[in-house]
Amino acid sequence: xxxxxxxxxxxxxxxxxxxxxxxxxxxxxxxxxxxxxxxxxxxxxxxxxxxxxxxxxxxxxxxxxxxxxxxxxxxxxxxxxxxxxxxxxxxxxxxxxxxxxxxxxxxxxxxxxxxxxxxxxxxxxxxxxxxxxxxxxxxxxxxxxxxxxxxxxxxxxxxxxxxxxxxxxxxxxxxxxxxxxxxxxxxx
Amino acid sequence: xxxxxxxxxxxxxxxxxxxxxxxxxxxxxxxxxxxxxxxxxxxxxxxxxxxxxxxxxxxxxxxxxxxxxxxxxxxxxxxxxxxxxxxxxxxxxxxxxxxxxxxxxxxxxxxxxxxxxxxxxxxxxxxxxxxxxxxxxxxxxxxxxxxxxxxxxxxxxxxxx
Numbered sequence: 001x002x003x004x005x006x007x008x009x010x011x012x013x014x015x016x017x018x019x020x021x022x023x024x025x026x027x028x029x030x031x032x033x034x035x036x037x038x039x040x041x042x043x044x045x046x047x048x049x050x051x052x053x054x055x056x057x058x059x060x061x062x063x064x065x066x067x068x069x070x071x072x073x074x075x076x077x078x079x080x081x082x083x084x085x086x087x088x089x090x091x092x093x094x095x096x097x098x099x100x101x102x103x104x105x106x107x108x109x110x111x112x113x114x115x116x117x118x119x120x121x122x123x124x125x126x127x128x129x130x131x132x133x134x135x136x137x138x139x140x141x142x143x144x145x146x147x148x149x150x151x152x153x154x155x156x157x158x159x160x161x162x163x164x165x166x167x168x169x170x171x172x173x174x175x176x177x178x179x180x181x182x183x184x185x186x187x188x
Numbered sequence: 189x190x191x192x193x194x195x196x197x198x199x200x201x202x203x204x205x206x207x208x209x210x211x212x213x214x215x216x217x218x219x220x221x222x223x224x225x226x227x228x229x230x231x232x233x234x235x236x237x238x239x240x241x242x243x244x245x246x247x248x249x250x251x252x253x254x255x256x257x258x259x260x261x262x263x264x265x266x267x268x269x270x271x272x273x274x275x276x277x278x279x280x281x282x283x284x285x286x287x288x289x290x291x292x293x294x295x296x297x298x299x300x301x302x303x304x305x306x307x308x309x310x311x312x313x314x315x316x317x318x319x320x321x322x323x324x325x326x327x328x329x330x331x332x333x334x335x336x337x338x339x340x341x342x343x344x345x346x347x348x349x
Contacts, residue, residue: 031323034333038325045238045329049266119267126271126298126349127236127329133301134324 003057004075006117007065008162009105010050011076014066015169016098017043018176022085039131046124053117067180071173072165079158081169092138093151099135101159102128190258195221195228198252205241205248206328209286212245216274219265228258233270235349236329272348283346284312289334291346299348304332311336312343319343 020040027033051062058065079098084091106128109121142148199221200213212218215235222229230249234242246262253260272291275283280290289312295303304324307317316338323333332345 031325031333034323034327035325038329041238041240042236042329043238045234045236049237052266116267119269122268123233123237123266123270126268129298129349130324130347133299133304136301137324 003054006050006054006057008075008077010047010054010065011074012080012098012102013043013050014047015074015076015172016080017041017047018172019080019083022083023091026085028088035134039134042127042131046127049120049124053120063180067177071170074165074169074173075162076169077159078161078164078166079155081166081172082155082158083168083172087151089142089145089147090151090155092135092142093148093155095131096135096139097152097155097159099128099132103132189225190223190228190253190256192221192223194256195223195230195253195258198256199230199249202245202248202252205244206330207283207286207288209282210275210279212249214276214279214282216276216279217245217270219269223258226257226259227261228253228256229261229263231263231265233265233267235270237266238329272346275346287312287343288331289343289345291348294348309334309345311339311341313341314339 017040020036020043023036024033024040027036047066048062051065055062055065079094079101082090082094084094103125106121106125110118110125112118112121139148196213196218199218200211202212204210204212204215212232217232217235219231219233220229230253232245232249242264246264249262250260253262271294273294275291283290289309292308304321307319309319310317311319311334314336316336318337319334320337321332322335322342325331326333326344330347330349332347333342334345335342
């Protein structure tokens with residue numbers, strides 16, 4: 001698999017991880033505070049493993065790929081860039097749309113000729129199964145809510161939009177890389 | 189010269205940083221130990237990729253091996269070789285005895301929501317199957333939170349992966 005496609009996947013997981021972590025401490029229920037924090041932790045863990053694979057191909061490091069590129073070099077989908085706090089219905093809609101697209105991507109990667117990538121995809125999928133169950137639970141609960149169906153219709157077309165970025169990504173990048181940019185040679 | 193058996197024994201003394209009742213060997217995360225002269229190479233898989241204790245475990249293993257007088261090389265493997273089915277019977281009993289319900293066996297196709305909402309899970313305190321899913325997620329990525337209706341006690345359930 002070429003490094004650009006690995007970066008698309010890794011960037012999606014990293015940025016979604018940050019977006020999900022924006023609910024930490026302020027989710028509408030304690031259970032969801034725990035859930036979104038845990039999902040965020042998983043997504044960032046997946047991003048790290050994917051950046052490590054890409055870094056080997058590109059002769060760099062995972063941290064450099066994650067934090068030292070300029071915002072317009074990121075390859076993440078517009079879906080993960082949108083800042084949705086404090087809109088719960090749209091947050092759940094993004095969760096549902098993302099997990100569906102991610103499942104299809106993982107299924108394809110599990111069949112990859114690259115054994116290392118196929119293995120990593122299978123490992124990621126074991127964890128994602130719990131994200132999907134969580135998304136499914138909420139999709140069933142909100143099925144009759146017009147706000148939720150509207151949000152699905154609004155967010156679905158963003159999945160494959162990677163060429164242009166939203167201004168929100170630049171703002172997130174500022175926050176995300178602040179410590180690293182302030183200290184020469186800082187690592188996480 | 190150090191033997192593979194001595195290395196396994198040393199590694200069996202390293203507790204999981206987040207659930208210290210269970211060791212890395214009990215968890216089944218150590219995939220191989222290769223001894224070649226003074227060099228000891230260990231391969232291990234993280235339980236969850238976002239595990240914040242990864243570096244801590246790697247350093248702890250390297251330290252134990254160095255203490256045996258060998259030169260450690262600890263490699264993190266991110267393939268699909270680990271499942272909760274690899275947790276040893278001793279490990280499961282240690283989990284249960286401290287109030288963590290051990291993971292159920294992994295079914296073909298992996299876990300499903302309907303199963304999580306079923307009565308397949310046993311309370312680690314009273315043994316009842318009358319337990320309800322409170323939250324798929326818990327204090328660490330590997331745990332869910334359930335509630336036992338029989339003894340009215342919340343408990344942590346190790347996720348099946």
